[in-house]
Every structure is written in structure tokens, then in C-alpha cells.
Amino acid sequence: QVQLVESGGGSVQAGGSLRLSCAASGWTANPSCMGWFRQAPATEREGVAILYRRDGSPYDGNRYYADSVRGRFRISRDNAKNTVFLEMNSLKPEDSGVYYCAAAPRTLYSYSCESWADTKEYVYWGQGTQVTVSS
Numbered sequence: 310q311v312q313l314v315e316s317g318g319g320s321v322q323a324g325g326s327l328r329l330s331c332a333a334s335g336w337t338a339n340p341s342c343m344g345w346f347r348q349a350p351a352t353e354r355e356g357v358a359i360l361y362r363r364d365g366s367p368y369d370g371n372r373y374y375a376d377s378v379r380g381r382f383r384i385s386r387d388n389a390k391n392t393v394f395l396e397m398n399s400l401k402p403e404d405s406g407v408y409y410c411a412a413a414p415r416t417l418y419s420y421s422c423e424s425w426a427d428t429k430e431y432v433y434w435g436q437g438t439q440v441t442v443s444s
Contacts, residue, residue: 311335311433313410318438321400325442329395331410331435336391338414339364342422342430344373344384345395347440349406356426357408358384358395366420373425378404400442410435 313336317329329345336343344359357378361371372384383396393410411431415422424430 311412313412313433313435315408315410315435315438318408318440320441320443323401323442323444325400326396326398327400327440329397329408329438329440331393331395333391333393333410333412336412336433338412340366340415340417340419341412342415342425343386343393343412344410344425345393346409346411346428346431347404347406348409348437349403352406354409354428356428358382359411359422359425360384360386360393361415361422362386362388363415363420368420371421373422375426397440400440402442402444405440405442407437408440409437 312334340363345357348354359373381399386393412433413431
């Protein structure tokens with residue numbers, strides 16, 4: 310059974326930084342897409358950053374970012390710990406919301422995270438961690 314557990318959320322002032330972690334248990338899919346979505350009150354869940362994994366492929370490690378976070382956020386992973394991270398810098402109040410970890414297996418015919426920001430592409434979700442950025 311796959312479980313995704315997020316941690317690292319909290320409250321920070323604008324301009325500050327936070328680092329989120331998503332520890333995956335029972336997750337061995339490769340190729341796969343894994344990363345982060347967020348949802349603010351009364352809004353739809355939106356894709357933030359996704360990382361493609363395909364061991365031994367030149368496409369391994371490809372990253373996908375929302376325009377609103379590119380240059381400020383960085384997604385990374387530790388394969389040995391089966392953990393994905395989201396380093397968030399220069400945080401803005403509009404970055405506030407619940408951040409969810411999401412994971413999707415990919416077939417061997419896939420070489421990217423096409424439609425990466427579509428929530429329907431993801432099979433597994435974490436419970437979410439709150440990020441609050443005050444002005």
C-alpha cells in the first residue's frame with residue numbers, strides 16, 4: 310500500500326523560505342511523476358512542481374514548474390530515502406495554502422510528465438501540509 314506523508318509546512322513572513330518533504334512508502338513505480346500541488350481556500354488544486362523519474366534515461370530528473378513559482382521553488386528527490394522535497398524561497402502571501410504530495414506511475418512508453426498539472430493524472434495523494442505566508 311502506497312502512503313505519501315508530507316512534512317515541513319508552517320508559517321513564515323513574506324520573503325522567507327520553507328522546505329517541504331514527502332516521504333513515500335510502498336512506492337516503487339519507475340517511470341513515475343511525483344511532486345507537489347497546492348490548494349488555497351475556495352480555489353482549485355493547482356500543480357506547483359513535479360519531478361520525472363526514469364532511472365537510466367536522459368529524461369530522468371526532468372522538472373516541471375508552475376509559472377508562478379519558477380525561479381523561486383526547486384523540487385528535488387532522494388532516491389535512497391524515497392523522498393521528494395520542495396525548497397520554497399522568496400515566499401509570497403499568494404503561496405499560502407495546503408500543499409499536497411502526489412504520485413503517478415508512468416508506462417514504459419512515457420518519457421515525460423505530460424499533463425503534469427492535471428490532478429486526474431495522479432493516483433496517490435498525501436494528507437497535505439499547511440503553508441501560511443504573511444505579508
